[in-house]
Amino acid sequence: MTVNATTVSAGEALRVLQAAWDAQAAGALTASWMLHGRPGVGKTEVVQTLATRIGAELYDLRLTTIEPQDLRGLPYFDHATAKTVWYRPEDLPDTDAPAILFLDELTSAAPSLQPTVYGLLQERRVGRHVLPANVLIVAAGNQVEDGAIAYDMGTALSDRLVHMIVQASADDWLKHYALPAGIHPTVAAFIRTRPDLLETTEDALRRGQMIACTPRSWTRVSRIMAAVPDRALRRVMIAGTVGSAPAAEFALLADEISATVQIDTMLSTPRADRAGLYPTTLHGLTALVYGLVGAVTRDSLPAAIEILADLRLQGGQAKGLPVGDLATFGFELLIGRALERGWADAFATSDAYADYAAERQAAGLP
Structure with missing residues:
Protein backbone atom coordinates (compact mmCIF):
# COMPACT_ATOMS: atom_id res chain seq x y z
CA MET A 1 0.00 0.00 0.00
CA ALA A 168 17.95 11.33 2.35
CA SER A 169 19.18 14.70 1.09
CA ALA A 170 22.92 15.35 0.82
CA ASP A 171 22.57 19.11 1.24
CA ASP A 172 20.35 18.70 4.31
CA TRP A 173 22.60 16.00 5.80
CA LEU A 174 25.73 18.11 5.38
CA LYS A 175 24.23 21.32 6.76
CA HIS A 176 22.12 20.00 9.63
CA TYR A 177 23.71 16.71 10.66
CA ALA A 178 27.34 16.33 9.61
CA LEU A 179 28.78 19.20 11.63
CA PRO A 180 26.81 18.72 14.88
CA ALA A 181 27.53 14.98 14.73
CA GLY A 182 31.24 15.51 14.19
CA ILE A 183 31.32 13.69 10.85
CA HIS A 184 34.90 13.22 9.61
CA PRO A 185 35.80 15.99 7.12
CA THR A 186 36.84 13.42 4.50
CA VAL A 187 33.35 11.89 4.59
CA ALA A 188 31.73 15.33 4.40
CA ALA A 189 33.92 16.32 1.46
CA PHE A 190 33.14 13.07 -0.35
CA ILE A 191 29.37 13.45 0.04
CA ARG A 192 29.53 17.08 -1.05
CA THR A 193 31.25 16.05 -4.29
CA ARG A 194 29.28 12.78 -4.71
CA PRO A 195 25.81 13.52 -3.27
CA ASP A 196 24.39 10.64 -5.32
CA LEU A 197 26.23 8.20 -3.04
CA LEU A 198 24.67 9.37 0.21
CA GLU A 199 21.79 6.90 -0.21
CA THR A 200 21.81 4.08 -2.77
CA THR A 201 19.30 1.58 -1.35
CA GLU A 202 17.07 1.55 -4.42
CA ASP A 203 20.02 1.01 -6.75
CA ALA A 204 21.43 -1.77 -4.55
CA LEU A 205 18.07 -3.55 -4.51
CA ARG A 206 17.83 -3.32 -8.28
CA ARG A 207 21.31 -4.80 -8.65
CA GLY A 208 20.63 -7.51 -6.08
CA GLN A 209 23.35 -6.19 -3.77
CA MET A 210 23.17 -6.57 -0.02
CA ILE A 211 25.18 -3.50 0.98
CA ALA A 212 24.00 0.03 0.20
CA CYS A 213 25.14 3.52 1.08
CA THR A 214 22.95 5.29 3.64
CA PRO A 215 23.40 8.26 5.98
CA ARG A 216 23.74 5.73 8.80
CA SER A 217 26.48 3.79 6.99
CA TRP A 218 28.43 6.98 6.21
CA THR A 219 28.26 7.90 9.89
CA ARG A 220 29.85 4.51 10.59
CA VAL A 221 32.53 5.24 7.97
CA SER A 222 33.26 8.49 9.80
CA ARG A 223 33.85 6.56 13.02
CA ILE A 224 36.10 4.09 11.21
CA MET A 225 38.16 6.96 9.79
CA ALA A 226 38.63 8.40 13.28
CA ALA A 227 39.33 5.11 15.05
CA VAL A 228 41.42 2.99 12.64
CA PRO A 229 44.76 4.46 11.47
CA ASP A 230 45.80 1.46 9.34
CA ARG A 231 44.84 2.29 5.75
CA ALA A 232 44.53 -1.31 4.53
CA LEU A 233 42.35 -2.43 7.44
CA ARG A 234 40.24 0.69 7.08
CA ARG A 235 39.54 -0.06 3.41
CA VAL A 236 38.21 -3.52 4.28
CA MET A 237 35.93 -2.08 6.96
CA ILE A 238 34.63 0.70 4.74
CA ALA A 239 33.97 -1.69 1.83
CA GLY A 240 31.92 -3.81 4.23
CA THR A 241 29.95 -0.73 5.24
CA VAL A 242 29.10 1.05 1.97
CA GLY A 243 30.06 -1.53 -0.66
CA SER A 244 33.28 -2.13 -2.58
CA ALA A 245 32.77 0.36 -5.44
CA PRO A 246 31.95 3.44 -3.30
CA ALA A 247 34.70 2.39 -0.87
CA ALA A 248 37.31 2.32 -3.64
CA GLU A 249 36.32 5.79 -4.81
CA PHE A 250 36.29 7.05 -1.24
CA ALA A 251 39.77 5.61 -0.59
CA LEU A 252 41.25 7.67 -3.42
CA LEU A 253 39.75 10.82 -1.98
CA ALA A 254 40.88 9.92 1.55
CA ASP A 255 44.46 9.47 0.37
CA GLU A 256 44.40 12.81 -1.42
CA ILE A 257 42.97 14.65 1.57
CA SER A 258 45.27 13.07 4.14
CA ALA A 259 48.24 14.23 2.08
CA THR A 260 47.09 17.84 1.64
CA VAL A 261 44.80 18.94 4.47
CA GLN A 262 46.62 20.16 7.59
CA ILE A 263 44.00 21.81 9.76
CA ASP A 264 45.89 21.96 13.07
CA THR A 265 49.01 23.22 11.33
CA MET A 266 47.07 25.94 9.51
CA LEU A 267 45.39 27.13 12.69
CA SER A 268 48.71 27.43 14.50
CA THR A 269 50.62 29.04 11.60
CA PRO A 270 50.80 32.86 11.31
CA ARG A 271 48.62 34.28 8.57
CA ALA A 272 51.54 35.45 6.46
CA ASP A 273 52.96 31.92 6.30
CA ARG A 274 49.77 29.97 5.45
CA ALA A 275 49.63 30.39 1.66
CA GLY A 276 51.57 27.23 0.91
CA LEU A 277 49.42 25.13 3.26
CA TYR A 278 46.18 25.44 1.28
CA PRO A 279 45.15 22.31 -0.70
CA THR A 280 45.09 22.77 -4.46
CA THR A 281 42.14 20.49 -5.30
CA LEU A 282 38.41 20.90 -4.81
CA HIS A 283 38.28 17.78 -2.62
CA GLY A 284 41.06 19.08 -0.42
CA LEU A 285 39.60 22.56 -0.09
CA THR A 286 36.16 21.14 0.72
CA ALA A 287 37.63 18.90 3.41
CA LEU A 288 39.53 21.90 4.75
CA VAL A 289 36.28 23.85 5.15
CA TYR A 290 34.45 21.05 6.97
CA GLY A 291 37.45 20.14 9.09
CA LEU A 292 38.06 23.76 10.01
CA VAL A 293 34.48 24.40 11.10
CA GLY A 294 34.36 21.11 13.00
CA ALA A 295 37.65 21.71 14.82
CA VAL A 296 37.25 25.39 15.67
CA THR A 297 37.32 26.56 19.28
CA ARG A 298 36.74 29.97 20.79
CA ASP A 299 40.50 30.60 20.86
CA SER A 300 41.11 29.41 17.29
CA LEU A 301 38.09 31.17 15.75
CA PRO A 302 40.03 34.31 14.71
CA ALA A 303 42.52 32.12 12.82
CA ALA A 304 39.69 30.13 11.22
CA ILE A 305 38.11 33.37 9.99
CA GLU A 306 41.41 34.40 8.44
CA ILE A 307 41.83 31.03 6.70
CA LEU A 308 38.37 31.23 5.11
CA ALA A 309 38.77 34.91 4.21
CA ASP A 310 42.06 34.13 2.44
CA LEU A 311 40.61 31.08 0.69
CA ARG A 312 39.39 33.23 -2.20
CA LEU A 313 42.98 34.40 -2.74
CA GLN A 314 44.11 30.86 -3.50
CA GLY A 315 42.79 31.04 -7.07
CA GLY A 316 46.34 30.97 -8.34
CA GLN A 317 47.01 27.61 -6.73
CA ALA A 318 43.53 26.17 -7.27
CA LYS A 319 43.02 27.54 -10.76
CA GLY A 320 39.53 27.10 -12.14
CA LEU A 321 38.04 25.97 -8.83
CA PRO A 322 35.04 27.77 -7.26
CA VAL A 323 37.04 28.96 -4.25
CA GLY A 324 34.88 32.07 -3.82
CA ASP A 325 31.70 30.01 -3.53
CA LEU A 326 33.43 27.57 -1.20
CA ALA A 327 34.61 30.42 1.04
CA THR A 328 31.06 31.78 1.21
CA PHE A 329 29.72 28.34 2.08
CA GLY A 330 32.42 27.96 4.74
CA PHE A 331 31.50 31.26 6.33
CA GLU A 332 27.83 30.23 6.44
CA LEU A 333 28.83 27.13 8.39
CA LEU A 334 31.32 28.96 10.60
CA ILE A 335 28.91 31.78 11.46
CA GLY A 336 26.22 29.23 12.31
CA ARG A 337 28.67 27.42 14.57
CA ALA A 338 29.68 30.68 16.25
CA LEU A 339 26.07 31.75 16.83
CA GLU A 340 25.27 28.38 18.44
CA ARG A 341 28.13 28.79 20.88
CA GLY A 342 27.91 32.51 21.58
CA TRP A 343 31.11 33.44 19.71
CA ALA A 344 29.63 35.92 17.24
CA ASP A 345 31.67 38.81 18.67
CA ALA A 346 34.79 37.35 17.02
CA PHE A 347 33.46 38.37 13.60
CA ALA A 348 32.86 41.96 14.71
CA THR A 349 36.50 42.32 15.80
CA SER A 350 38.08 40.46 12.86
CA ASP A 351 39.90 42.63 10.31
CA ALA A 352 40.02 39.64 7.95
CA TYR A 353 36.23 39.26 8.00
CA ALA A 354 35.72 43.03 7.62
CA ASP A 355 37.91 43.02 4.49
CA TYR A 356 36.09 39.94 3.15
CA ALA A 357 32.66 41.53 3.72
CA ALA A 358 33.76 44.82 2.16
CA GLU A 359 35.01 43.07 -0.98
CA ARG A 360 31.75 41.19 -1.35
CA GLN A 361 29.75 44.37 -0.89
CA ALA A 362 31.87 46.16 -3.49
CA ALA A 363 31.22 43.30 -5.90
CA GLY A 364 27.46 43.59 -5.29
CA LEU A 365 27.27 40.26 -3.48
CA PRO A 366 25.06 39.73 -0.38
Whole structure:
Protein backbone atom coordinates (compact mmCIF):
# COMPACT_ATOMS: atom_id res chain seq x y z
CA MET A 1 0.00 0.00 0.00
CA THR A 2 1.46 3.38 -1.03
CA VAL A 3 2.11 6.03 1.62
CA ASN A 4 0.59 9.09 -0.04
CA ALA A 5 2.16 11.65 2.29
CA THR A 6 4.70 14.45 1.76
CA THR A 7 8.33 13.49 1.28
CA VAL A 8 10.70 15.56 3.43
CA SER A 9 14.37 15.64 4.35
CA ALA A 10 15.48 14.66 7.83
CA GLY A 11 15.97 18.33 8.68
CA GLU A 12 12.44 19.18 7.54
CA ALA A 13 11.04 16.26 9.55
CA LEU A 14 12.82 17.61 12.61
CA ARG A 15 11.29 21.05 12.10
CA VAL A 16 7.81 19.54 11.72
CA LEU A 17 8.19 17.53 14.92
CA GLN A 18 9.53 20.60 16.73
CA ALA A 19 6.39 22.49 15.67
CA ALA A 20 4.28 19.52 16.79
CA TRP A 21 5.93 19.59 20.21
CA ASP A 22 5.42 23.36 20.53
CA ALA A 23 1.73 23.01 19.59
CA GLN A 24 1.22 20.14 22.03
CA ALA A 25 2.98 22.03 24.83
CA ALA A 26 0.65 24.97 24.20
CA GLY A 27 -2.39 22.69 24.38
CA ALA A 28 -3.33 23.42 20.76
CA LEU A 29 -2.66 20.04 19.12
CA THR A 30 -2.16 16.48 20.30
CA ALA A 31 -1.37 13.85 17.68
CA SER A 32 0.85 10.84 17.03
CA TRP A 33 3.44 11.09 14.28
CA MET A 34 4.85 8.54 11.84
CA LEU A 35 8.17 8.70 9.99
CA HIS A 36 8.37 6.38 6.99
CA GLY A 37 11.67 5.84 5.21
CA ARG A 38 14.31 3.46 4.00
CA PRO A 39 16.71 1.91 6.50
CA GLY A 40 19.44 4.29 7.59
CA VAL A 41 17.99 7.57 6.26
CA GLY A 42 18.04 9.17 9.72
CA LYS A 43 14.61 8.61 11.25
CA THR A 44 15.99 7.59 14.63
CA GLU A 45 18.51 10.46 14.60
CA VAL A 46 15.67 12.94 14.01
CA VAL A 47 13.87 11.77 17.14
CA GLN A 48 17.07 11.68 19.21
CA THR A 49 17.96 15.19 18.08
CA LEU A 50 14.48 16.47 18.96
CA ALA A 51 14.71 14.93 22.43
CA THR A 52 18.04 16.64 23.03
CA ARG A 53 16.79 19.96 21.68
CA ILE A 54 13.67 20.12 23.87
CA GLY A 55 15.29 18.50 26.91
CA ALA A 56 13.01 15.47 26.84
CA GLU A 57 13.65 11.98 28.12
CA LEU A 58 13.53 9.51 25.23
CA TYR A 59 11.64 6.23 25.73
CA ASP A 60 12.85 4.15 22.79
CA LEU A 61 10.51 1.18 22.36
CA ARG A 62 11.57 -1.31 19.65
CA LEU A 63 8.30 -2.98 18.74
CA THR A 64 9.97 -5.94 17.02
CA THR A 65 11.36 -7.11 20.38
CA ILE A 66 8.20 -7.09 22.48
CA GLU A 67 4.92 -8.99 22.84
CA PRO A 68 1.47 -7.45 23.45
CA GLN A 69 1.66 -8.31 27.15
CA ASP A 70 4.89 -6.32 27.44
CA LEU A 71 2.92 -3.15 26.73
CA ARG A 72 -0.05 -4.14 28.86
CA GLY A 73 2.09 -4.86 31.90
CA LEU A 74 2.14 -7.65 34.48
CA PRO A 75 -1.10 -8.69 36.22
CA TYR A 76 -1.38 -9.53 39.91
CA PHE A 77 -4.33 -10.33 42.16
CA ASP A 78 -5.29 -7.68 44.71
CA HIS A 79 -6.84 -9.69 47.55
CA ALA A 80 -8.20 -6.59 49.29
CA THR A 81 -10.37 -5.66 46.33
CA ALA A 82 -10.65 -9.13 44.79
CA LYS A 83 -9.56 -7.68 41.44
CA THR A 84 -6.76 -8.24 38.98
CA VAL A 85 -4.47 -5.21 38.88
CA TRP A 86 -1.78 -4.45 36.29
CA TYR A 87 1.72 -3.27 37.00
CA ARG A 88 2.65 -0.52 34.53
CA PRO A 89 5.63 -1.43 32.27
CA GLU A 90 8.69 0.75 32.81
CA ASP A 91 8.98 1.42 29.06
CA LEU A 92 6.01 3.79 29.16
CA PRO A 93 6.55 7.37 30.39
CA ASP A 94 5.05 8.31 33.74
CA THR A 95 6.67 11.62 34.49
CA ASP A 96 5.93 15.32 34.70
CA ALA A 97 9.11 16.09 32.75
CA PRO A 98 9.07 16.39 28.94
CA ALA A 99 9.27 12.98 27.26
CA ILE A 100 9.11 11.37 23.83
CA LEU A 101 7.68 7.89 23.38
CA PHE A 102 9.40 6.55 20.28
CA LEU A 103 7.70 3.50 18.77
CA ASP A 104 10.45 2.36 16.44
CA GLU A 105 10.06 -0.35 13.79
CA LEU A 106 6.27 -0.02 13.91
CA THR A 107 5.77 -1.47 10.42
CA SER A 108 8.02 -4.45 11.28
CA ALA A 109 6.11 -5.35 14.44
CA ALA A 110 3.97 -8.48 14.43
CA PRO A 111 0.36 -7.78 13.36
CA SER A 112 -0.80 -9.23 16.70
CA LEU A 113 0.81 -6.24 18.44
CA GLN A 114 -1.06 -3.60 16.46
CA PRO A 115 -4.34 -3.63 18.47
CA THR A 116 -2.35 -2.91 21.64
CA VAL A 117 -0.69 0.03 19.93
CA TYR A 118 -4.01 1.47 18.75
CA GLY A 119 -4.85 2.78 22.20
CA LEU A 120 -1.45 4.39 22.64
CA LEU A 121 -1.64 6.25 19.34
CA GLN A 122 -5.22 7.48 19.60
CA GLU A 123 -6.31 7.54 23.24
CA ARG A 124 -2.74 7.74 24.61
CA ARG A 125 -3.40 4.87 26.99
CA VAL A 126 -2.81 1.16 27.54
CA GLY A 127 -5.32 -0.37 29.90
CA ARG A 128 -5.73 2.06 32.79
CA HIS A 129 -2.36 3.68 32.25
CA VAL A 130 -2.73 7.08 30.56
CA LEU A 131 0.27 8.92 29.15
CA PRO A 132 0.95 12.34 30.67
CA ALA A 133 0.13 15.38 28.55
CA ASN A 134 3.83 16.25 28.18
CA VAL A 135 4.61 13.07 26.18
CA LEU A 136 5.03 13.35 22.41
CA ILE A 137 4.39 10.10 20.51
CA VAL A 138 6.50 9.44 17.42
CA ALA A 139 6.60 6.17 15.46
CA ALA A 140 8.93 5.10 12.66
CA GLY A 141 9.27 2.25 10.23
CA ASN A 142 10.29 1.02 6.79
CA GLN A 143 8.02 0.33 3.84
CA VAL A 144 7.60 -3.08 2.23
CA GLU A 145 9.35 -1.94 -0.96
CA ASP A 146 12.46 -0.86 0.99
CA GLY A 147 13.76 -4.42 1.16
CA ALA A 148 13.39 -4.50 4.94
CA ILE A 149 11.13 -6.75 7.01
CA ALA A 150 7.87 -4.82 7.03
CA TYR A 151 4.12 -5.31 6.92
CA ASP A 152 1.60 -3.15 5.11
CA MET A 153 -0.05 -0.78 7.55
CA GLY A 154 -3.79 -1.26 7.83
CA THR A 155 -6.21 1.65 7.75
CA ALA A 156 -7.13 1.25 11.42
CA LEU A 157 -3.52 1.93 12.32
CA SER A 158 -2.65 4.51 9.67
CA ASP A 159 -5.70 6.64 10.53
CA ARG A 160 -4.30 7.19 14.02
CA LEU A 161 -1.11 8.83 12.72
CA VAL A 162 0.17 11.93 10.94
CA HIS A 163 2.54 10.60 8.28
CA MET A 164 5.78 11.87 6.71
CA ILE A 165 8.17 10.12 4.32
CA VAL A 166 11.80 10.84 5.21
CA GLN A 167 14.19 10.84 2.26
CA ALA A 168 17.95 11.33 2.35
CA SER A 169 19.18 14.70 1.09
CA ALA A 170 22.92 15.35 0.82
CA ASP A 171 22.57 19.11 1.24
CA ASP A 172 20.35 18.70 4.31
CA TRP A 173 22.60 16.00 5.80
CA LEU A 174 25.73 18.11 5.38
CA LYS A 175 24.23 21.32 6.76
CA HIS A 176 22.12 20.00 9.63
CA TYR A 177 23.71 16.71 10.66
CA ALA A 178 27.34 16.33 9.61
CA LEU A 179 28.78 19.20 11.63
CA PRO A 180 26.81 18.72 14.88
CA ALA A 181 27.53 14.98 14.73
CA GLY A 182 31.24 15.51 14.19
CA ILE A 183 31.32 13.69 10.85
CA HIS A 184 34.90 13.22 9.61
CA PRO A 185 35.80 15.99 7.12
CA THR A 186 36.84 13.42 4.50
CA VAL A 187 33.35 11.89 4.59
CA ALA A 188 31.73 15.33 4.40
CA ALA A 189 33.92 16.32 1.46
CA PHE A 190 33.14 13.07 -0.35
CA ILE A 191 29.37 13.45 0.04
CA ARG A 192 29.53 17.08 -1.05
CA THR A 193 31.25 16.05 -4.29
CA ARG A 194 29.28 12.78 -4.71
CA PRO A 195 25.81 13.52 -3.27
CA ASP A 196 24.39 10.64 -5.32
CA LEU A 197 26.23 8.20 -3.04
CA LEU A 198 24.67 9.37 0.21
CA GLU A 199 21.79 6.90 -0.21
CA THR A 200 21.81 4.08 -2.77
CA THR A 201 19.30 1.58 -1.35
CA GLU A 202 17.07 1.55 -4.42
CA ASP A 203 20.02 1.01 -6.75
CA ALA A 204 21.43 -1.77 -4.55
CA LEU A 205 18.07 -3.55 -4.51
CA ARG A 206 17.83 -3.32 -8.28
CA ARG A 207 21.31 -4.80 -8.65
CA GLY A 208 20.63 -7.51 -6.08
CA GLN A 209 23.35 -6.19 -3.77
CA MET A 210 23.17 -6.57 -0.02
CA ILE A 211 25.18 -3.50 0.98
CA ALA A 212 24.00 0.03 0.20
CA CYS A 213 25.14 3.52 1.08
CA THR A 214 22.95 5.29 3.64
CA PRO A 215 23.40 8.26 5.98
CA ARG A 216 23.74 5.73 8.80
CA SER A 217 26.48 3.79 6.99
CA TRP A 218 28.43 6.98 6.21
CA THR A 219 28.26 7.90 9.89
CA ARG A 220 29.85 4.51 10.59
CA VAL A 221 32.53 5.24 7.97
CA SER A 222 33.26 8.49 9.80
CA ARG A 223 33.85 6.56 13.02
CA ILE A 224 36.10 4.09 11.21
CA MET A 225 38.16 6.96 9.79
CA ALA A 226 38.63 8.40 13.28
CA ALA A 227 39.33 5.11 15.05
CA VAL A 228 41.42 2.99 12.64
CA PRO A 229 44.76 4.46 11.47
CA ASP A 230 45.80 1.46 9.34
CA ARG A 231 44.84 2.29 5.75
CA ALA A 232 44.53 -1.31 4.53
CA LEU A 233 42.35 -2.43 7.44
CA ARG A 234 40.24 0.69 7.08
CA ARG A 235 39.54 -0.06 3.41
CA VAL A 236 38.21 -3.52 4.28
CA MET A 237 35.93 -2.08 6.96
CA ILE A 238 34.63 0.70 4.74
CA ALA A 239 33.97 -1.69 1.83
CA GLY A 240 31.92 -3.81 4.23
CA THR A 241 29.95 -0.73 5.24
CA VAL A 242 29.10 1.05 1.97
CA GLY A 243 30.06 -1.53 -0.66
CA SER A 244 33.28 -2.13 -2.58
CA ALA A 245 32.77 0.36 -5.44
CA PRO A 246 31.95 3.44 -3.30
CA ALA A 247 34.70 2.39 -0.87
CA ALA A 248 37.31 2.32 -3.64
CA GLU A 249 36.32 5.79 -4.81
CA PHE A 250 36.29 7.05 -1.24
CA ALA A 251 39.77 5.61 -0.59
CA LEU A 252 41.25 7.67 -3.42
CA LEU A 253 39.75 10.82 -1.98
CA ALA A 254 40.88 9.92 1.55
CA ASP A 255 44.46 9.47 0.37
CA GLU A 256 44.40 12.81 -1.42
CA ILE A 257 42.97 14.65 1.57
CA SER A 258 45.27 13.07 4.14
CA ALA A 259 48.24 14.23 2.08
CA THR A 260 47.09 17.84 1.64
CA VAL A 261 44.80 18.94 4.47
CA GLN A 262 46.62 20.16 7.59
CA ILE A 263 44.00 21.81 9.76
CA ASP A 264 45.89 21.96 13.07
CA THR A 265 49.01 23.22 11.33
CA MET A 266 47.07 25.94 9.51
CA LEU A 267 45.39 27.13 12.69
CA SER A 268 48.71 27.43 14.50
CA THR A 269 50.62 29.04 11.60
CA PRO A 270 50.80 32.86 11.31
CA ARG A 271 48.62 34.28 8.57
CA ALA A 272 51.54 35.45 6.46
CA ASP A 273 52.96 31.92 6.30
CA ARG A 274 49.77 29.97 5.45
CA ALA A 275 49.63 30.39 1.66
CA GLY A 276 51.57 27.23 0.91
CA LEU A 277 49.42 25.13 3.26
CA TYR A 278 46.18 25.44 1.28
CA PRO A 279 45.15 22.31 -0.70
CA THR A 280 45.09 22.77 -4.46
CA THR A 281 42.14 20.49 -5.30
CA LEU A 282 38.41 20.90 -4.81
CA HIS A 283 38.28 17.78 -2.62
CA GLY A 284 41.06 19.08 -0.42
CA LEU A 285 39.60 22.56 -0.09
CA THR A 286 36.16 21.14 0.72
CA ALA A 287 37.63 18.90 3.41
CA LEU A 288 39.53 21.90 4.75
CA VAL A 289 36.28 23.85 5.15
CA TYR A 290 34.45 21.05 6.97
CA GLY A 291 37.45 20.14 9.09
CA LEU A 292 38.06 23.76 10.01
CA VAL A 293 34.48 24.40 11.10
CA GLY A 294 34.36 21.11 13.00
CA ALA A 295 37.65 21.71 14.82
CA VAL A 296 37.25 25.39 15.67
CA THR A 297 37.32 26.56 19.28
CA ARG A 298 36.74 29.97 20.79
CA ASP A 299 40.50 30.60 20.86
CA SER A 300 41.11 29.41 17.29
CA LEU A 301 38.09 31.17 15.75
CA PRO A 302 40.03 34.31 14.71
CA ALA A 303 42.52 32.12 12.82
CA ALA A 304 39.69 30.13 11.22
CA ILE A 305 38.11 33.37 9.99
CA GLU A 306 41.41 34.40 8.44
CA ILE A 307 41.83 31.03 6.70
CA LEU A 308 38.37 31.23 5.11
CA ALA A 309 38.77 34.91 4.21
CA ASP A 310 42.06 34.13 2.44
CA LEU A 311 40.61 31.08 0.69
CA ARG A 312 39.39 33.23 -2.20
CA LEU A 313 42.98 34.40 -2.74
CA GLN A 314 44.11 30.86 -3.50
CA GLY A 315 42.79 31.04 -7.07
CA GLY A 316 46.34 30.97 -8.34
CA GLN A 317 47.01 27.61 -6.73
CA ALA A 318 43.53 26.17 -7.27
CA LYS A 319 43.02 27.54 -10.76
CA GLY A 320 39.53 27.10 -12.14
CA LEU A 321 38.04 25.97 -8.83
CA PRO A 322 35.04 27.77 -7.26
CA VAL A 323 37.04 28.96 -4.25
CA GLY A 324 34.88 32.07 -3.82
CA ASP A 325 31.70 30.01 -3.53
CA LEU A 326 33.43 27.57 -1.20
CA ALA A 327 34.61 30.42 1.04
CA THR A 328 31.06 31.78 1.21
CA PHE A 329 29.72 28.34 2.08
CA GLY A 330 32.42 27.96 4.74
CA PHE A 331 31.50 31.26 6.33
CA GLU A 332 27.83 30.23 6.44
CA LEU A 333 28.83 27.13 8.39
CA LEU A 334 31.32 28.96 10.60
CA ILE A 335 28.91 31.78 11.46
CA GLY A 336 26.22 29.23 12.31
CA ARG A 337 28.67 27.42 14.57
CA ALA A 338 29.68 30.68 16.25
CA LEU A 339 26.07 31.75 16.83
CA GLU A 340 25.27 28.38 18.44
CA ARG A 341 28.13 28.79 20.88
CA GLY A 342 27.91 32.51 21.58
CA TRP A 343 31.11 33.44 19.71
CA ALA A 344 29.63 35.92 17.24
CA ASP A 345 31.67 38.81 18.67
CA ALA A 346 34.79 37.35 17.02
CA PHE A 347 33.46 38.37 13.60
CA ALA A 348 32.86 41.96 14.71
CA THR A 349 36.50 42.32 15.80
CA SER A 350 38.08 40.46 12.86
CA ASP A 351 39.90 42.63 10.31
CA ALA A 352 40.02 39.64 7.95
CA TYR A 353 36.23 39.26 8.00
CA ALA A 354 35.72 43.03 7.62
CA ASP A 355 37.91 43.02 4.49
CA TYR A 356 36.09 39.94 3.15
CA ALA A 357 32.66 41.53 3.72
CA ALA A 358 33.76 44.82 2.16
CA GLU A 359 35.01 43.07 -0.98
CA ARG A 360 31.75 41.19 -1.35
CA GLN A 361 29.75 44.37 -0.89
CA ALA A 362 31.87 46.16 -3.49
CA ALA A 363 31.22 43.30 -5.90
CA GLY A 364 27.46 43.59 -5.29
CA LEU A 365 27.27 40.26 -3.48
CA PRO A 366 25.06 39.73 -0.38
